[in-house]
Amino acid sequence: MENTDQDLIRETLSGNSQAFGKLVLAYQDFIFTVALRVVKVREEAEEVAQDTFIKAYESLGTYRGDSKFSSWLYSIAYRKALDRVRKYKRNKELELIEEITERQLDEVENALGYLEAQERRLMIDQCIMKLPEQEAALITFYYFEEMSVKEIAKITDLSEDNIKIKLFRSRKKLFNMLRSYIQPEEHEENGKAI
Structure with a gap:
């Protein structure tokens, strides 16, 4: 039987770091995708993904379960990625949105x-x-x-x-x-x- 996110969170909080590894495996691809689409550079996206999981591990005790674990994790990734962009902001040209039928x-x-x-x-x-x-x-x-x-x-x-x-x-x-x-x-x- 597969462990649910809640089971893995409980195990992690009880000291089983391998349980958190399972959470990382479950979400790493999507976290990386979100990070890459925001920061646009593969190396920076990898760092954002890593920072996301470190922050999630450190903050796991504060996860209340009000929303899905995945949403909580995506929220961390989104904020970490935006922080990275703000820190290394590149000039971007605004694209005009033309009317389409x-x-x-x-x-x-x-x-x-x-x-x-x-x-x-x-x-x-x-x-x-x-x-x-x-x-x-x-x-x-x-x-x-x-x-x-x-x-x-x-x-x-x-x-x-x-x-x-x-x-x-x-x-x-x-x-x-x-x-x-x-x-x-x-x-x-x-x-x-x-």
Whole structure:
């Protein structure tokens, strides 16, 4: 029988460090993904992930169980990643969000349907890496971890309305980036590019 997170937390607090190792194994990939999407540099993301687990281990006694353990852990990772970005802030150009129509969104989705699954995933990952740190994290939480807006609000300390707005803007940016990857000739109408 597999141990639940709660079982592993109890064992860790009782002095069994191997139990915490199981928690690390269960969450390390996603923690690294969140960190990488925020800090954008693999080495820094590895450090953020490591710092996250150190902080989680040191703070495990304060985990009250109000939310899922994974949400508590993601909250630590998110804050550690943002701290790292603030510390080593890079100048980023703001991308303009152009208006896109439903038809254009459908064209992007249809074109993506023809790509191999791995190519599609790689393309999406590359586009997410181009988003600002906070937006990349929100997209990751919402679409890849399938968290609710309410859960994301607890992790990020942003209001639910603010998260919805940021998700909407981030989706538009992603569609524009994806469209630029896959602009075949059929995106032209009347001799003008759409």
